[in-house]
Structures are given as C-alpha cells and as structure tokens.
Amino acid sequence: MAAPASELTRKDFVSSQDVRWCPGCGDYSILANVQRVMPEFVDKKEDVVFISGIGCSSRFPYYMNTYGFHTIHGRAPSFATGIKASNPDLSVWVVTGDGDGLSIGGNHLLHSIRRNMDMQILLFNNKIYGLTKGQYSPTSNPGTRSKSSPQGSIDYPLDPISFALGAGATFVARTIDVDATHMQQTLRRAHAHKGTAFVEILQNCPVFNDGVWEDVQDRKQRVENSISLVQGEPLVFGTPGNLRGIVMEGGDPKVIDLDDEDDPVSKGVVVHDEHLESTAYAFALATLTRPECPLPVGVFREQRKATYEQMLEQQIEDATSAQGAGDLHALLHSGDTWTV
Amino acid sequence: MTSKKVEKRREVSIRFCGDSGDGMQLTGTKFTDETALAGNDLSTFPDFPAEIRAPAGTMAGVSGYQIHFASEQVYTPSDSPDVLVAFNPAAARANIGDLRPGATLIINVDAFNKKAYQRAGYTEDPLPDLRERFHLVEIPLTTLNREALSGLDLNQRAIDRCKNFFALGLLSWLYGRPMKSTERWLESKFKGDVLEANLRTLRAGWAFGETTELFPVSFQVPAAKIESGTYRNITGNQALAWGIVAAGQLMDRQIFFGAYxxxxxxxxxxxxxxxxxxxVKTFQAEDEIAAVSSSIGASFAGNLAVTVSSGPGIVLKQEALGLAVMVELPLVVINVQRSGPSTGSPTKTEQGDLFLALYGRHSESPMPVLAPSSAGDCFTTVLEAFRIAVKYMTPVMVLSDSYLANSSEPWKIPDVDTLPRAPIQFATADDSGNEGFQPYERDPETLARPWAIPGEAELEHRIGGLTKEPVTGNVVYDPVSHAEMMRLRGEKVDRVSADVPPVEVDGADSGDLLVLGWGSTLGAITAAVDEARKAGQMVSRAHIRHMNPLPSNLDEILGRFKHVLLPELNTGQLSMILRSRFLIDIQSLTKLAGQPFLVSEIRDAIDSILNNS
Known part of the structure; x- marks a missing residue:
C-alpha cells in the first residue's frame, strides 16, 4: 500500500450530508473505498472536484467533502472537461452510471475519453435505471424484464469496456463494488495514470436488478467466474484442481484446462500485457462471455499519450512566444485604421 | 491619358453580385476597406447563400455584397443600390428587382451567352430589355482580364479567377477610392505569379476606367465629417470576438470559450x-450541449466563460442554461440569431429568438438579456454582459443576429485605458464562518452568491440542479425553501436594473409618435425617422438594448406618446411583452423575410400612422 500523501484521513472526505441510497446499494461500498483512498492521492482536499450527471450514482458528489458539481443528465464529462481545461492542477473525478454515461451521455463520454484529459471516470454499471424506478438500460442483459420492458428487453447491450477501448481510452479497467481491495488497487492505478482513466465498477442494485452480477460478486463464485488481469502474469483462473487458462486461437480467446503442476505459459496461456500498441488483445478480453469464459477484472489497457490540457497549455505558450503576450491596444489597432 | 471630368456625389450605394465562387464577398470587403480609408461613413450588407459552391451560373449560387457610403452619416446599406455590378446573368436576374429604373447596371457581357442566360432562367436574351430599363454598361470583363494577364505562367482557370480584381480596380477608379489597402492585402496574401496577376488586373481595371469611353465621368464622394478619433472597419462577429478577448484583459481573468x-x-x-x-482557451466541443456544459464547468473553476451559437444551437443548450441559472454561475451566452425554424435560412437574419432567450427554458428560469444595435456595439455589449454576469452571478444572453454579424461599419476604436476594468473578487477562506462556508449566502445589494472556486481551502462545497435550501445550499424539498429560492433568483435578475441606464428619447419627449426598436434594426429605424423629420413629420425615436430587465423608465416614456410603432424582425415578440407588461397599445411592424428592414418599409408605417391619426 502506498504511503499516505497527506495528513488527511478518510473522515476528511466525508460530507455532512446524509447518504440517501437504498439499503444494500453497491454505491455505499464504492463511496467508502473512494473516501479511503483519497488521502493517498492529494494533500489538499480543496484540489479535488467530483462531477456527476443524473441518476443514483450521480448523487455521489454530495457525499464527498470536496468541491462537487451535480450537473445534468449525461453531461458530466463535458463539465469536467471545462473544469480541467480551466485549471489543470485540479484532481478531477467524473461519476456516472450505465444510463447516464452510455445512453443519454454516450456522445460526451466518447469524446471526453478520446481527448485524454487527465481525469478519472468511474462508471457504476448496474445494468438498470434506478432513480427513475427500474427501466432497462443500454447495458441490460437481453430479455431483461423491467417496467418498460415487461416482455423482456430487445436491445442488444453495450459493453462499457469495449466502448472505452473503441473511443481510444488510454486507461481502461474494471472492478467490483464488493471487492474492496481490488477496487482500491484499481483506483490507485486510475489516479496514477496521466490521461483519462476509465473504470467500470460492477455494482448491484438491490431494488431493481438484484443479483445481476451475483456470479462475480459472490466470493465463492468469483474465483470460478472472473479472472484478475495482472501485468506480466499469465491469464489463469479457478482453484487448485480446477485451474484454467486463456489461450488465443486465431485471435480469439479460448479457455483450456490446466493441471495444477502445469507451467501455464508453456501451455500457451497468454501473459497479460496492458501496454500493447494494438487494441486487438484488449478487445478480445472484453468480449469474453460467461459462463463459457470468465469475466476479466483489473486493468485492460494503459498507454501514455499527451493530455489535451498539456497540449492546450503548450499552444498558449507557443502563441505567446511567437506573437508576444496579448496587447489589447495593438489588437484593436491591427490592420487598416484611419484617423480623423 | 485623358483627364476625365469628376462629379461630386453625396452618397452612393453599390452591390457586387456573382456566383458564390466569384469572390463577391472579397471584392466587397476590399472596396469597403478602401472606402473606409477614404473617410466616408459606410454601411454594408453581405448577402450570401448557405451553399459554399452552388452550381455555377444558377440563381441558387448568387452571392451579393452591398455597400452604402457617403459624405454624411450612413445608417443602412440602402434600400436600392445606385449601381449593380453583375458578374453573370443569374446575378443580374436575382438582383435587378431591387434596382430603380435608370440605375446603373454594370455587367460582364462575356458571361451573357445563350447557355448562361438560359441557365439563369431567361428564355431569351435579356440584354435588349436591360438596355431599355437601366443604364447598362457592358464590359467584356473576362476578355479584358485575360488580356491584362497574358504572358503570365498561370492556367486559364487561375487567370479567370482574378477578374473580380479587374472589376474592383474599375470601381475604385470610378469612385476615386485609394487602392493602397487592397494592394497591401494582396501582398500579404499571395506570392509570385498569383500576386502579380491580381495586382496587374487590379491596376488594369483602374486604367480601363481612365481610358474607356463607357464612363465619361468619375465620381467623388468627399470624406464624411465624423467625430475625431482613430477608426477601423469592423463586423459584428469580429466585435463580439474582440469583446471576448478584451473581457479577459479588463477583468484580469482567463477566458474559456466553448463552442460548436x-x-x-x-x-x-x-x-x-x-x-x-x-x-484565451477556445474549445471546440463535440456538440452544442458539450460547448455550454464545458463553459459552465470552466466558470465553476473560476474562468470567465462564454459560449457562442445560433438559434438551433441555443435550443440545445437550454437545459444546461437552466442549470447555470440554478447554480448561479457567471456565463455569457451569445446567440447570433438566424432566420426560420429548424435549419431555416442559416445565412439570413431575424430577431426571432427574443422569446427563446427570455422564456425558452423550463419552469421559471430568468436571465438578463442584452441586444447590441450595431456592429461596433457588439464589442461594448459583450463587455457589459461579462460585467453583469460576474456582478450578479448569473448567465447573461446576448442577442446579435446574422445582419450585425456580417455587415460592417466604421468603428471608433475605444481607448483601452478608458474601458471599465472590473477585477473579480473570489470568495476566500475568510468567507467561511463558524458554520462553515455558505455557498448561497447572498450579497444584500445584488443578491449575488459568492464565487468560490476549487483550489481554495475551507470553501469546499457542492452545487447542482436540485432545489436547495437558502444560504446553505443543501438539497431540500420543502415548499418554503423552494418558493424562497425561486423568488430570490427572480429578484436577483430584476436587481440588474440598477446597472441598466434609462432609455433615451431622440427627438421630442412626447408627441404623436415614438418609433421604438431593439437590436439590429437601429440603422433602418434611424434612417426612416430622419427622412420623416426632413419631410416635416414629428417623430421621436428610442432604442433599447437591455431586453431583461427592461430600462426602468420605459413604461413612463411609452406613456408620453399617442402612438408607439415597434418594428421587429419577428411576429411582434417585444410588442407582445410590452403590451402585457405596460397595458399599452403598441403598433407592431413585422417582417419575416430573412432580410433586414428597408428604410421605406418603416417610413411607410410612420406615414400610415401619422396620416390616420
């Protein structure tokens, strides 16, 4: 664990407002973990801004004792863009959900990821609209029965990880609401990344979509149904006696059985590499589907690229050294003038 | 070289028209620059299609640029040009409806072949008819330009593209315009053979004027007597842009400009x-919503934020503007209005978005609204909008329009040292009392809340679109807080009145008729009232630029006149507001053609009221 960067503690990040999520909501655990790791990230909480859109997840900023902005449905990444561009020194966090971020706000999420500003985007995915009381969302499983789809939803779902990869994300990760250790590790990695860090957090809605992630939330089932992505480690999952690994066959991932004493690498099991130039591997991981394949959690991809705000500051610097600092009198008198 | 006779003229208006690829806007602007440097007052009206290059020679592709200049004050581009320069039959056909019989029509006769006039929709050769109705000057522009440029290493197409500068040279001679500014511009823009070609044909055009028998005389329009100072030409859009840059300097704060x-x-x-x-940080967003949202975010972070768009874009921004009203952050929103619902006519003008600005958001969502009345006034208005936005912690909308955006006028450059400086006071840790920082504690005079920006210790707070408790800003749903915050937001905007100067009447303080206007109609109204007075009519005039809140003396002023005529380029939006606010019978003059008012249209309305009263 990283050493605390400041005198701050978890409590400093807890606001005075009563938390109003439903009992048992996965958001509680996410809030607690974020508050726990924040003291490691900043030594001044006034440098932190949480920005959200609309939805259950978007109440998040009210509970953080930092600067916070609860904006409008789907647009949080755009507000965050203006905040970060104005003051690149701020630690900027966007909190969104599957409906807010991928439905009404899909366009802004796409473009903010593409611009690669140095900010964290946490997308809580519970595969349902909660605050509007239970309609299927763009990530809902096909056939989801909800108030707006009593016969089952007929939309094909969107995968947030593939979406982020497709948008050119320089950091893409997934973690689970109930796995505190993994979530904190993932948040640390997201914060350390220079650029837009996209983190999908699998989150349970106990009221409208209870158990949708049960096969990876339940501790016993998790080892069989998920695979932890660790840089330089082979993609192995399961328990002794039932170990399995992932190999690539013609570009497609496939699960093979392993004996306990097998060297997975010599059996062709893929060694995880977040830094590959091509996105093909990360996409292949994102398309692993249960129950045949495990659900990957951890960092899918990380790349270093200049951030938007760095390039913006650079352009201002370049313009200033080429044209000199702005002179209003000279601007107004530029070009043809005449004196009467 | 023969020395020709020079005749004096008080005023002249010229319209250049041709295909949208013929360079009419450029020709017009360069002639305008020359005219400005000659010391005339002037007013211009560029009128072009939305298509970048419509099929050549068709009516759809005709682009025009009109300039009106004089040795006295000029208020409009003029209802009817004295001279029409038409580069092809389509341009002639599209524009001669605006010409008086006997006006001068200069054409490129090379372009009037059968194929071309048929493409323009003429079934037979239009020249005999045009010769009959107008003073037709037939110039073989294409041929003369080719002759002037023979020997240059340029292909035919490149050579033909220069012919607008031949015409510019000719018109410059005809009206005694100095060509120095055009030559300097060409030298800054082009090199080698292209520069040589443009300079050569420009000068050939001038020389042609001096020698041809087609023009027995040239004209002189003496400089206008205007207030002393240093002047430049400016369009409304340029003035808006410079106003934005200036606001950052005068308020000593970084500008963030989100736009689509x-x-x-x-x-x-x-x-x-x-x-x-x-x-300045300009940010081209992925859409209008992101443009305004990023700007509001920038304002939250302490930048001077502005977003600029036109009707369809403003509609998309409205939800976010409601949030800006709710969280009470400063923001300047500029709407360069265009005409028609939906896509409408994107390059044409209208004042149709007044209701949109005032009432276009859901629930009660009040916002100050300003409307500049001339190209130069756009600069002043933007500065004022920023001052109001910051002082009252509110979004402010500025209503410009396509006519102001593109037309130009001589602008007396303000002395930077005399422009109002308004440094910003952000909240500091000292504003955080025993109860902690109160983000909705209000200034007792302006009702503005504090502007506390991330990075400042002790002021951490959360804002958002939910209903809030007064003072603390905590989320609440109780009816008392809801009602109180609704009232406070409304009253705060009303209190902007303290910064709205009283409306001034031009002419008699009371009488039979007041012509009231707002925004870009100032020129046409002033010209019409001027004409009416010269004809012996008693007419007063007033113009408002503060649409919300309205000047506090407006009610009283309107009451002093028997009739109030209000011309606007919509179906009478301000008229409707004033009728319901003041229970005064306003006579509305409306126009929805995508074009500014003609002076004669307002003049006729004045006549009709005075003759029937």
Whole structure:
C-alpha cells in the first residue's frame, strides 16, 4: 500500500450530508473505498472536484467533502472537461452510471475519453435505471424484464469496456463494488495514470436488478467466474484442481484446462500485457462471455499519450512566444485604421 | 491619358453580385476597406447563400455584397443600390428587382451567352430589355482580364479567377477610392505569379476606367465629417470576438470559450482562436450541449466563460442554461440569431429568438438579456454582459443576429485605458464562518452568491440542479425553501436594473409618435425617422438594448406618446411583452423575410400612422 500523501484521513472526505441510497446499494461500498483512498492521492482536499450527471450514482458528489458539481443528465464529462481545461492542477473525478454515461451521455463520454484529459471516470454499471424506478438500460442483459420492458428487453447491450477501448481510452479497467481491495488497487492505478482513466465498477442494485452480477460478486463464485488481469502474469483462473487458462486461437480467446503442476505459459496461456500498441488483445478480453469464459477484472489497457490540457497549455505558450503576450491596444489597432 | 471630368456625389450605394465562387464577398470587403480609408461613413450588407459552391451560373449560387457610403452619416446599406455590378446573368436576374429604373447596371457581357442566360432562367436574351430599363454598361470583363494577364505562367482557370480584381480596380477608379489597402492585402496574401496577376488586373481595371469611353465621368464622394478619433472597419462577429478577448484583459481573468461550429456564429470562434497569446482557451466541443456544459464547468473553476451559437444551437443548450441559472454561475451566452425554424435560412437574419432567450427554458428560469444595435456595439455589449454576469452571478444572453454579424461599419476604436476594468473578487477562506462556508449566502445589494472556486481551502462545497435550501445550499424539498429560492433568483435578475441606464428619447419627449426598436434594426429605424423629420413629420425615436430587465423608465416614456410603432424582425415578440407588461397599445411592424428592414418599409408605417391619426 502506498504511503499516505497527506495528513488527511478518510473522515476528511466525508460530507455532512446524509447518504440517501437504498439499503444494500453497491454505491455505499464504492463511496467508502473512494473516501479511503483519497488521502493517498492529494494533500489538499480543496484540489479535488467530483462531477456527476443524473441518476443514483450521480448523487455521489454530495457525499464527498470536496468541491462537487451535480450537473445534468449525461453531461458530466463535458463539465469536467471545462473544469480541467480551466485549471489543470485540479484532481478531477467524473461519476456516472450505465444510463447516464452510455445512453443519454454516450456522445460526451466518447469524446471526453478520446481527448485524454487527465481525469478519472468511474462508471457504476448496474445494468438498470434506478432513480427513475427500474427501466432497462443500454447495458441490460437481453430479455431483461423491467417496467418498460415487461416482455423482456430487445436491445442488444453495450459493453462499457469495449466502448472505452473503441473511443481510444488510454486507461481502461474494471472492478467490483464488493471487492474492496481490488477496487482500491484499481483506483490507485486510475489516479496514477496521466490521461483519462476509465473504470467500470460492477455494482448491484438491490431494488431493481438484484443479483445481476451475483456470479462475480459472490466470493465463492468469483474465483470460478472472473479472472484478475495482472501485468506480466499469465491469464489463469479457478482453484487448485480446477485451474484454467486463456489461450488465443486465431485471435480469439479460448479457455483450456490446466493441471495444477502445469507451467501455464508453456501451455500457451497468454501473459497479460496492458501496454500493447494494438487494441486487438484488449478487445478480445472484453468480449469474453460467461459462463463459457470468465469475466476479466483489473486493468485492460494503459498507454501514455499527451493530455489535451498539456497540449492546450503548450499552444498558449507557443502563441505567446511567437506573437508576444496579448496587447489589447495593438489588437484593436491591427490592420487598416484611419484617423480623423 | 485623358483627364476625365469628376462629379461630386453625396452618397452612393453599390452591390457586387456573382456566383458564390466569384469572390463577391472579397471584392466587397476590399472596396469597403478602401472606402473606409477614404473617410466616408459606410454601411454594408453581405448577402450570401448557405451553399459554399452552388452550381455555377444558377440563381441558387448568387452571392451579393452591398455597400452604402457617403459624405454624411450612413445608417443602412440602402434600400436600392445606385449601381449593380453583375458578374453573370443569374446575378443580374436575382438582383435587378431591387434596382430603380435608370440605375446603373454594370455587367460582364462575356458571361451573357445563350447557355448562361438560359441557365439563369431567361428564355431569351435579356440584354435588349436591360438596355431599355437601366443604364447598362457592358464590359467584356473576362476578355479584358485575360488580356491584362497574358504572358503570365498561370492556367486559364487561375487567370479567370482574378477578374473580380479587374472589376474592383474599375470601381475604385470610378469612385476615386485609394487602392493602397487592397494592394497591401494582396501582398500579404499571395506570392509570385498569383500576386502579380491580381495586382496587374487590379491596376488594369483602374486604367480601363481612365481610358474607356463607357464612363465619361468619375465620381467623388468627399470624406464624411465624423467625430475625431482613430477608426477601423469592423463586423459584428469580429466585435463580439474582440469583446471576448478584451473581457479577459479588463477583468484580469482567463477566458474559456466553448463552442460548436454553426452559421452565422462560427467566425467568432475562428477569430478568438487566433488570439491564444491572450491566454484565451477556445474549445471546440463535440456538440452544442458539450460547448455550454464545458463553459459552465470552466466558470465553476473560476474562468470567465462564454459560449457562442445560433438559434438551433441555443435550443440545445437550454437545459444546461437552466442549470447555470440554478447554480448561479457567471456565463455569457451569445446567440447570433438566424432566420426560420429548424435549419431555416442559416445565412439570413431575424430577431426571432427574443422569446427563446427570455422564456425558452423550463419552469421559471430568468436571465438578463442584452441586444447590441450595431456592429461596433457588439464589442461594448459583450463587455457589459461579462460585467453583469460576474456582478450578479448569473448567465447573461446576448442577442446579435446574422445582419450585425456580417455587415460592417466604421468603428471608433475605444481607448483601452478608458474601458471599465472590473477585477473579480473570489470568495476566500475568510468567507467561511463558524458554520462553515455558505455557498448561497447572498450579497444584500445584488443578491449575488459568492464565487468560490476549487483550489481554495475551507470553501469546499457542492452545487447542482436540485432545489436547495437558502444560504446553505443543501438539497431540500420543502415548499418554503423552494418558493424562497425561486423568488430570490427572480429578484436577483430584476436587481440588474440598477446597472441598466434609462432609455433615451431622440427627438421630442412626447408627441404623436415614438418609433421604438431593439437590436439590429437601429440603422433602418434611424434612417426612416430622419427622412420623416426632413419631410416635416414629428417623430421621436428610442432604442433599447437591455431586453431583461427592461430600462426602468420605459413604461413612463411609452406613456408620453399617442402612438408607439415597434418594428421587429419577428411576429411582434417585444410588442407582445410590452403590451402585457405596460397595458399599452403598441403598433407592431413585422417582417419575416430573412432580410433586414428597408428604410421605406418603416417610413411607410410612420406615414400610415401619422396620416390616420
């Protein structure tokens, strides 16, 4: 664990407002973990801004004792863009959900990821609209029965990880609401990344979509149904006696059985590499589907690229050294003038 | 070289028209620059299609640029040009409806072949009829330009593209315009053979004027007597852009400008983007919603934020503007209005968005609204909008329009040292009392809440669109807090009145008729009232630029006149507001043609009221 960067503690990040999520909501655990790791990230909480859109997840900023902005449905990444561009020194966090971020706000999420500003985007995915009381969302499983789809939803779902990869994300990760250790590790990695860090957090809605992630939330089932992505480690999952690994066959991932004493690498099991130039591997991981394949959690991809705000500051610097600092009198008198 | 007779003229209006690829806008602007440097007052009206290059020679592709200049004050581009320069039959056909019989029509006769006039929709040779109705001057422009440029290493197409500068040279001679500014511009823009070609044909055009028997005389329009000072030409969009840059300097704060491309507002983004050395951050967003949202975010972070668009884009921004009203952050929103619902006519003008600005958001969502009345006034208005936005912690909308955006006028350059400086006071840790920082504690005079920006210790707070408790800003749902905050937001905007100067009447303080206007109609109204007075009619005039809140003496002023005539380029939006606010019978003159008012249209309305009263 990283050493605390400041005198701050978890409590400093807890606001005075009563938390109003439903009992048992996965958001509680996410809030607690974020508050726990924040003291490691900043030594001044006034440098932190949480920005959200609309939805259950978007109440998040009210509970953080930092600067916070609860904006409008789907647009949080755009507000965050203006905040970060104005003051690149701020630690900027966007909190969104599957409906807010991928439905009404899909366009802004796409473009903010593409611009690669140095900010964290946490997308809580519970595969349902909660605050509007239970309609299927763009990530809902096909056939989801909800108030707006009593016969089952007929939309094909969107995968947030593939979406982020497709948008050119320089950091893409997934973690689970109930796995505190993994979530904190993932948040640390997201914060350390220079650029837009996209983190999908699998989150349970106990009221409208209870158990949708049960096969990876339940501790016993998790080892069989998920695979932890660790840089330089082979993609192995399961328990002794039932170990399995992932190999690539013609570009497609496939699960093979392993004996306990097998060297997975010599059996062709893929060694995880977040830094590959091509996105093909990360996409292949994102398309692993249960129950045949495990659900990957951890960092899918990380790349270093200049951030938007760095390039913006650079352009201002370049313009200033080429044209000199702005002179209003000279601007107004530029070009043809005449004196009467 | 023969020395020709020179006749004096008080005023002249010229319209250049041709295909949208013929360079009519450029020809017009260069002639305008020359005219400005000759010391005339002037007013211009560029009128072009939305298509970048419509099929050549068709009516759809005709682009025009009109300039009116005089040795006295000029208020409008003029209802009817004295001279029409038509580069092809389509341009002639599209524009001669605006010409008086006997007006001068200069054509490129080379372009009047059968194929071309048929493409323009003429079934037979139009020349005999045009000779009959107008003073037709037939110039073989294409041929003369080719002759002037023979020997240059340029292909035929490149040579033919220069012919607008031949015409410019000719017109410059005809009206005694100095060509220095055009030559300097060409030298800054082109090199080698292209530069040589343009300079050569420009001078050949001038020389042709001096020698041809087609023009027995040339004209002189003496300089206008205007207030002393240093002047430049400026368009409304350029003035908006410079106002934005200036606001950052005068208020000593970085500008953030979020925008999405849209006609006719994009030039503002282009111009501001050229001035990054002023520390301005322009951001081309993925859509209008992101443009305004990023701007509100920037304002939260302590930048002076502005977003610029036109009607369709403003509609998309309205939800976010409601949030800006709710969280009470300063923001300037500029709407360069265009005409028609939906896509409408993107390059044409209208004042149709007054209701949109005032009432276009859900629930009660009040916002100050300002409307500049001339190209130069756009600069002043933007500065004022920023001052109001910051002082009262509110979004402010500015209503310009396509006519102001593109037309130009001589602008007396303000002395930078005399422009009002308004440094910003952000909240500091000292504003955080025993109860902690109160984000909705209000200034007792302005009702503004504090502007506390991230990075400042002790002021951490959360804002958002939910109903809040007064003072603390905590989320609540109780009816008392809801009602109180609704009232406070409304009253705060009403209190902007303290910064709205009283409306002034031009002419008699009371009488039979007041012509009231707002925004870009100032020129046409002033010209019409001027004419009416010269004809012996008693007419007063007033113009408002503060649409919300309205000047506090407006009610009283309107009551002093028997009739109030209100021309606006919509179906009478301000008239409707004033009728319901003041229970006064306003006579509305409306126009919805995508074009500014003609002076004669307002003049006729004045006549009709005075003759029937």
């Amino acid at each position: 491309p849209i006609t006719p507002a994009s030039e503002v983004l282009h111009e501001v983007s050229r001035h990054r050395n002023f520390g």
